[in-house]
Amino acid sequence: MDEAxxxxxxxxxxxxxxxxxxxxxxxxxxxxxxPMAVIIGLFLIFFWxxxxxxRFSGAVIESLALVKWYAQEHxxxxxxxxxxxxxxxACFVSQAAxxxxxxxxxxxxxxxGVASVSGTILAVCSCTILPLFAGIYQRGAGLGPATAFxxxxxxxxVLAIVLxxxxxxxxxxxxxxxxxxxxxIVIGLLMHLVFRKEEQAKLEAAVHMPAPVxxxxxxxxxxxxxxxxxxLVFATWGKPAVEVGxxxxxxxxxxxxxxLFAAFLGAILVLWFxxxxxxxxxxxxVVLVLALLFPHEPLIAFSGGIVGLTVLTTTTRGETEEWFxxxxxxxxxILPLLFAGVLVAGLLLGRPGQEGLIPAGWVSGxxxxxxxxxxxxxxxxxxxxxxxxxxxxxxxxxxxxxxxGKGPALALxxxxxxxxxxxxxxxxxxxxxxxxxxxxxxxxxMSSISGLIFGTYFS
Numbered sequence: 001m002d003e004a005x006x007x008x009x010x011x012x013x014x015x016x017x018x019x020x021x022x023x024x025x026x027x028x029x030x031x032x033x034x035p036m037a038v039i040i041g042l043f044l045i046f047f048w049x050x051x052x053x054x055r056f057s058g059a060v061i062e063s064l065a066l067v068k069w070y071a072q073e074h075x076x077x078x079x080x081x082x083x084x085x086x087x088x089x090a091c092f093v094s095q096a097a098x099x100x101x102x103x104x105x106x107x108x109x110x111x112x113g114v115a116s117v118s119g120t121i122l123a124v125c126s127c128t129i130l131p132l133f134a135g136i137y138q139r140g141a142g143l144g145p146a147t148a149f150x151x152x153x154x155x156x157x158v159l160a161i162v163l164x165x166x167x168x169x170x171x172x173x174x175x176x177x178x179x180x181x182x183x184x185i186v187i188g189l190l191m192h193l194v195f196r197k198e199e200q201a202k203l204e205a206a207v208h209m210p211a212p213v214x215x216x217x218x219x220x221x222x223x224x225x226x227x228x229x230x231x232l233v234f235a236t237w238g239k240p241a242v243e244v245g246x247x248x249x250x251x252x253x254x255x256x257x258x259x260l261f262a263a264f265l266g267a268i269l270v271l272w273f274x275x276x277x278x279x280x281x282x283x284x285x286v287v288l289v290l291a292l293l294f295p296h297e298p299l300i301a302f303s304g305g306i307v308g309l310t311v312l313t314t315t316t317r318g319e320t321e322e323w324f325x326x327x328x329x330x331x332x333x334i335l336p337l338l339f340a341g342v343l344v345a346g347l348l349l350g351r352p353g354q355e356g357l358i359p360a361g362w363v364s365g366x367x368x369x370x371x372x373x374x375x376x377x378x379x380x381x382x383x384x385x386x387x388x389x390x391x392x393x394x395x396x397x398x399x400x401x402x403x404x405g406k407g408p409a410l411a412l413x414x415x416x417x418x419x420x421x422x423x424x425x426x427x428x429x430x431x432x433x434x435x436x437x438x439x440x441x442x443x444x445x446m447s448s449i450s451g452l453i454f455g456t457y458f459s
Contacts, residue, residue, distance in 0.1 A: 055355075055357065056357065058355070059346075059347050059348075059350065059355070059356040059357045060347065062346050062347070062350040062351055062354050062355070062356050063342075063343045063344070063345075063346030063347040063356070064343075064346070065346070065351060065354075066342055066343075066345070066346030066350070066351050066386070067339060067342050067343055067346065069351065070338075070339075070342050070386075072299075074127065074128065075335075076299060076302060076303055076306065077235045077236050077299070077302065078127070078128040078232070078235075078236050079127065079128055079131065079331075079334075079335070079338075080306055081228060081231050081232040081235065082128050082129075082130075082131040082132055082232060083131045083327045083328075083330050083331045083334075084228060084309070084323075084327050085131070085132060085135070085225065085228045085229065085232065086131035086132050086134060086135030086326075086327065086330050087135070087323050087324065087325075087326035087327025087328075087329075087330060088224065088225060088228065088323055088326075088327075089132070089135035089136060089139060089225075090135050090138060090139060090326040090330075091319065091322050091323045091326050092216070092221055092224070092319070092323070093139055093221065098136060098139040098140045098141050101114070102114070102115070102136060102140075102141035102142060102145040102146065102149075103140055103141060103142050103145075103202070104142040104143075104144075104192070104199040104200065104202055106142065106145070108189075111142065111144070111145040112144070112145060112148055112184075112185050112188055112189070114145075115145045115146075115148035115149040115152060115184065115188060116148055116152050116156075116181050116184040116185050116188075117152065117156065117181065127338055127386075127420065127422055127423055127426075128153075128154070128232075128236075129149075129150060129153035129154050130150075130334055130338075130423065130426045130427070130430075131330050131331075131334060132149075132153065133146060133149060133150045133153070133427075133430070134330055134333070134334070134426075134430045135330070136149065137430060137431065138430075140202070142192060142199055142202070143191050143192055143195055143198070143199055143431070143435065144188040144189055144191050144192030144199070145188055146188075147187060147188050147191045147439055148184040148185060148187065148188030149184075150418075150427070150439075151180075151183060151184045151187055151188075151418045151443065152180065152181070152183075152184035152418075153418075154417045154418050155180035155183070155184065155414070155417050155418045156177065156180045156181060156184070160392070160393065160417065161173055161176055161177045161180075164176050164393055164413065167393055168393065168396060168400070168409070171406075171458050172406065172409060172410060172413070172454075172458075175410050175450075175454050175458075176410065176413045176414065179410070179414050179450050180414060180418075183414060183443070183446055183447075183450075186446065187439070187442045187443065187446065190442055191435070191438065191439060191442070194438060195435065216272055220272055223268065224265075224268055224272070227261055227264050227265045227268060228261075228265065230257075230258075230261040231258055231261045231262055231265065234250075234254045234255075234257045234258045234261065235254070235255075235258045235302065237250060237251055237254040238251070239251055255291075255298045255301075258302070259287075259291070262284075262287070262305055263284060265309075266280045266281075266283065266284055267280075269312060269320070273316070273319055273320050274316060274318060274319075274320075275312050275316050275320060276316070279311075279312055279315070279316075280312060283305075283308035283309075283311065283312060284308075286304055286308060287301050287304045287305045287308060288301075290304045310324065333426075333429060334426050334429075337422065337425040337426045337429060338422040338425070338426060339422075340422070340425065341386075341420065341421040341422025341423070341424070341425045341426075342386060342421075342422050344421055345384065345385060345386045345420065345421045345422065346386075348384075349381075349384070349385045365403075367381075367399065367404045367405060367408040367409075367412075368403045368404060368405055368408075369405050370405045370406070370407040370408070370451075370452065370455030370456060372448065372452055374405060374407070374408045375407050375408050375411045375447075375448040375449075375451035375452045375455070376411075376444070376448045377408070378404075378408035378409070378411040378412040378415075378447075378448075378451065379411045379412065379414075379415040379443075379444045379445075379447040379448045379451070380415075380444055381412065382411065382412035382413075382414075382415035382416030382419070382447070383415045383416070383419040383420070383424075383440060383443060383444055383447075384419075384420065384421045384424075385416060385420065385421075386420040386421065386422060386423075387416045387417050387420065392412070392413060392416050392417055396409050396412065396413065399412075405455050406454060406455050406458050407451040407452055407453075407454050407455020407456070408451055408455070409451070410447075410450060410451045410454045410455070411447045411448055411450065411451030411452075412447075412451075414443075414446070414447040414450055414451070415443050415444055415447040418443060419440060419443055424436060424440060427439065
């Protein structure tokens, strides 16, 4: 009897072992088919690559040229300062403070009022705003105020609005300013309503947060962030179309003002962040020498300042080291997606004045008149195309000359600067696919409707 039971148990164990082996085999196949499909797909793409087609080869060159231009004009001047600001937000702004002013339970007038006019201070594009958006959202900002800030940052650029009114007409410039402010509030409120259950859960979780440990007073943090924002704003100050007036006067001394802000930031690091004065002074001296040696290449001195700030923050233990690591984490998350998105956008649509796979004639032919289709198409193209700060104005000037309607022009102005394909990829990594899809759809739909209304009255 005992031997029979032993044999029976061994038989059952053998059957279970066989079942487990079969399951493991199935699991292995399930884990293998995805990378196998990717490899086969890439093989087929490369196998049938139409390199002999002039439009395709030209589009590839345009995509690489766009990435090169983006790296030269935006990564150092725009994104790197924005990463340091966002890293500072993650480290030195308490989650309780963010929840108080921008959280789901914050006063709507204050939260949406601050978020909707942020673009008047930050002259940034749809990509530069992303680290700042990620910083405040991860610190507890409500989805509504955060997305209002995300839209308004690049959309309500004072210089861009003035340039629009000056070149494309007062009516279009005014409509852009009013529409952008209203859009940011309406889109933020709609995002809050759609995801109100999640926002309520975030609010309940915030109640149990421990009291923050404060290293500096509120005014010190304000001065610290204002200094970095000053560097970002003046380093990216664009050249005006007309070389007269206040904007041009500021442009002529932009690097001197940027240098003053950088020197002040160095003093702040010494006084409030325990950075040794000798190291800060040595860094400042190196940057000054570079500025004097290369007066016509300010990017060299600016790059030296970035390297110096990196050395200062990484060789000083404590807060500054944490600040750099937070900034670096955001850069690792955002930069690869941005460059991938810029490559695809350049491949499909090319650079301003150049063509990608999609002929420019198709675009200009589809945005004539003031039909709903023309406005919707202009919004969609604007949402996927990458516009650097101020570049949308000359592009629209050319499209209007080619027969584009006033309504679609406004639709593109409202959707284009605030969105882009690289922008969407990063937003998805921060708030998820569903929220990103709804945000993009809201921008496209509202831009289309606004363009349709504007075109009806100002055709």
